[in-house]
Amino acid sequence: MAKHKTHFEECDVLVVGGGMAGTGATFEARHWGRDLKIVCVEKANIDRSGAVAQGLYAINCYMGMQWDENQPEDHVRYARNDLMGMVREDLGYDMARHVDSTVHMFDEWGLPMMKNEKTGRYLREGKWQIMIHGESYKPIVAEAAKKSADKIYNRIMITHLLMDEAKENRVGGAVGFNMRTGDFHVFRAKTVIVAAGGASHIFKPRAVGEGMGRTWYAPWSNGSAYALPIAAGAKMTQMENRIVLCRFKDGYGPVGAYFLHLKTYTQNANGENYEKKWYDQTKELVGEYIDHHPTPTCLRNHAFIQETMAGGGPIQMVTTEAFQDPHLETVGWENFLGMTVGQAVVWASQNIDPKYTNPELTTSEPYVMGSHATCSGAWVSGPEDLSPPEYFWGYNRMLTIDGLFGAGDTVGGSAHKFSSGSFTEGRLAAKAAVKYIEDQKAEGINVTDKQCDDFKAKVYKPLDTYTVAQNEITGGTVSPSYISPIQGLQRLQRIMDEYVGGIATNYMTNENMLKRGLELLAWLEEDLEKVGAEDYHQLMRAWELKHRALTSQCVTEHTLFREETRWPGYYYRGDHMKLDDDNWHCLTVSRRNPKTGKFTMEKVPVYHIVDENEKKKAS
Numbered sequence: 326m327a328k329h330k331t332h333f334e335e336c337d338v339l340v341v342g343g344g345m346a347g348t349g350a351t352f353e354a355r356h357w358g359r360d361l362k363i364v365c366v367e368k369a370n371i372d373r374s375g376a377v378a379q380g381l382y383a384i385n386c387y388m389g390m391q392w393d394e395n396q397p398e399d400h401v402r403y404a405r406n407d408l409m410g411m412v413r414e415d416l417g418y419d420m421a422r423h424v425d426s427t428v429h430m431f432d433e434w435g436l437p438m439m440k441n442e443k444t445g446r447y448l449r450e451g452k453w454q455i456m457i458h459g460e461s462y463k464p465i466v467a468e469a470a471k472k473s474a475d476k477i478y479n480r481i482m483i484t485h486l487l488m489d490e491a492k493e494n495r496v497g498g499a500v501g502f503n504m505r506t507g508d509f510h511v512f513r514a515k516t517v518i519v520a521a522g523g524a525s526h527i528f529k530p531r532a533v534g535e536g537m538g539r540t541w542y543a544p545w546s547n548g549s550a551y552a553l554p555i556a557a558g559a560k561m562t563q564m565e566n567r568i569v570l571c572r573f574k575d576g577y578g579p580v581g582a583y584f585l586h587l588k589t590y591t592q593n594a595n596g597e598n599y600e601k602k603w604y605d606q607t608k609e610l611v612g613e614y615i616d617h618h619p620t621p622t623c624l625r626n627h628a629f630i631q632e633t634m635a636g637g638g639p640i641q642m643v644t645t646e647a648f649q650d651p652h653l654e655t656v657g658w659e660n661f662l663g664m665t666v667g668q669a670v671v672w673a674s675q676n677i678d679p680k681y682t683n684p685e686l687t688t689s690e691p692y693v694m695g696s697h698a699t700c701s702g703a704w705v706s707g708p709e710d711l712s713p714p715e716y717f718w719g720y721n722r723m724l725t726i727d728g729l730f731g732a733g734d735t736v737g738g739s740a741h742k743f744s745s746g747s748f749t750e751g752r753l754a755a756k757a758a759v760k761y762i763e764d765q766k767a768e769g770i771n772v773t774d775k776q777c778d779d780f781k782a783k784v785y786k787p788l789d790t791y792t793v794a795q796n797e798i799t800g801g802t803v804s805p806s807y808i809s810p811i812q813g814l815q816r817l818q819r820i821m822d823e824y825v826g827g828i829a830t831n832y833m834t835n836e837n838m839l840k841r842g843l844e845l846l847a848w849l850e851e852d853l854e855k856v857g858a859e860d861y862h863q864l865m866r867a868w869e870l871k872h873r874a875l876t877s878q879c880v881t882e883h884t885l886f887r888e889e890t891r892w893p894g895y896y897y898r899g900d901h902m903k904l905d906d907d908n909w910h911c912l913t914v915s916r917r918n919p920k921t922g923k924f925t926m927e928k929v930p931v932y933h934i935v936d937e938n939e940k941k942k943a944s
């Protein structure tokens with residue numbers, strides 16, 4: 326351990342993760358905290374990190390309030406509908422009322438926006454989406470963060486949060502290691518904003534073996550955003566609400582521009598509109614939710630899954646009509662070039678020209694996220710002017726640990742933020758974090774050297790384990806005394822896949838399977854004490870795995886707690902197949918006791934603030 330040099334940094338605002346939310350937080354922290362020390366720590370390099378690393382073709386959340394295209398209330402209703410009623414409307418409204426100003430800054434900073442030639446407005450892909458030439462999206466927002474921060478640390482993975490030893494339940498910073506130099510980094514901080522993205526690869530992916538990295542969600546998103554606060558004892562919400570995506574098969578190319586702009590549509594292998602076929606069956610399960618417009622994403626998945634199980638696959642996207650128009654054909658291809666080049670390569674390798682062949686679609690393995698059409702994440706305080714008492718404890722986007730804030734995928738209950746909304750939420754969290762410091766709430770924080778040293782020993786343990794255990798390797802990578810990160814990851818993915826509603830069971834689970842899954846996850850946790858790492862890259866893999874495993878426990882506990890099938894098409898509780906509004910029209914909240922490792926669960930009311938306020942105004 327002594328061979329790993331320790332660096333100490335003291336700062337006011339520490340941003341963990343420099344993706345969309347982290348760059349937004351870093352930028353805004355400087356705006357409000359002119360004299361504060363602001364540091365951003367990123368596992369990769371912020372120029373090309375996070376879910377937007379490769380670029381995007383559309384900004385999926387823009388109200389267009391300047392042209393009265395949409396109002397924040399409309400967006401709240403939209404997100405509520407898509408999530409089958411279960412969102413934090415205070416958080417969604419707060420994001421929506423600020424998101425346009427974020428997009429206008431992106432425009433000023435040089436992000437190439439497509440314009441409607443007739444109106445001069447941003448070119449709409451759909452009601453909420455505007456189209457961009459977004460290959461350079463991430464470097465542009467990274468530049469804003471770089472100009473705002475006192476220091477950006479790249480290539481440092483944060484492994485643990487530090488806690489204040491002077492006052493209970495107050496954060497004191499974070500620790501991590503540099504995966505290039507191997508050095509240990511201690512960041513003592515007055516506030517910490519966790520913005521570390523969501524979680525892929527906790528469920529076994531469809532693409533395994535040599536294709537393992539080819540998932541819809543970025544393979545490097547490993548759930549640190551959840552594991553860091555869970556380990557420290559923060560409350561989480563809606564962690565059962567994993568997302569399954571309907572995307573082009575094998576390359577996971579996006580379908581948004583195809584559906585919305587190119588007006589392509591889906592059919593089964595016999596050329597039939599299969600969604601209609603499953604209407605009555607779906608109505609049996611979820612009642613009137615199936616009549617909502619637009620049809621909630623999970624219910625469209627449900628029809629897809631049922632049709633495939635009934636033998637109607639492969640499901641296809643009908644591109645052959647739209648692609649006869651040369652302009653739409655160009656848009657179809659450019660959509661991939663700005664965002665998912667791999668899909669174009671897959672089609673080329675499979676001899677698919679979408680002008681003549683309707684490409685296959687698939688449903689992905691589940692992912693855990695808080696910013697897409699899904700709302701898993703931390704339980705945070707909302708803004709004081711909107712939030713009911715249960716949702717408000719002083720500072721916007723503060724978790725249930727004092728001084729610890731979240732944004733983007735980290736924050737639960739607020740779906741449909743996407744890239745622009747995540748950046749916006751980072752801004753909101755940073756503004757509140759600065760206020761927290763100004764209000765003198767972060768005085769007298771004490772993080773002892775012992776706490777840091779204890780974490781240091783833990784962080785490097787996989788290297789020590791390997792150093793000893795490699796002498797017992799019996800062949801290849803087989804050793805009785807350690808498991809490698811990839812072995813542990815595959816074991817985790819199988820547990821989640823087979824017991825918690827992955828692709829192996831067509832997203833089906835039940836109480837018995839979940840309980841068994843929890844047992845297996847507990848044994849995995851024990852064995853992860855013996856994970857070995859042969860170099861710093863593998864050390865990162867080891868910590869990514871530990872974060873994934875803890876996130877998975879939380880997902881499983883939540884899935885067990887909610888005794889209904891709220892989102893058919895995302896997952897099914899076979900023992901409670903119907904949506905149950907009488908008992909489960911509520912948010913689920915968990916807390917893991919850091920001392921015992923035990924989770925406790927509770928129901929919290931879901932308040933429909935937008936229409937309640939309107940009802941009050943009317944009466």
Ligand SMILES: Cc1cc2nc3c(=O)[nH]c(=O)nc-3n(C[C@H](O)[C@H](O)[C@H](O)COP(=O)(O)OP(=O)(O)OC[C@H]3O[C@@H](n4cnc5c(N)ncnc54)[C@H](O)[C@@H]3O)c2cc1C
Nearest residue numbers: 342344345346368374375376385483521522733734743744
């Ligand atoms: C496949 C895909 C397609 C999408 N398409 C669109 C679209 O077309 N339009 C749109 O508007 N939005 C889109 N989104 C949504 C958008 O990308 C996300 O909403 C947004 O990136 C979330 O921001 P975030 O900061 O929470 O996470 P990210 O942007 O993913 O950033 C998380 C950051 O944290 C870092 N990190 C992780 N762990 C650690 C750690 N332990 N220590 C230090 N750093 C860490 C990561 O490296 C990363 O840089 C898409 C998302 C995905 C996954």
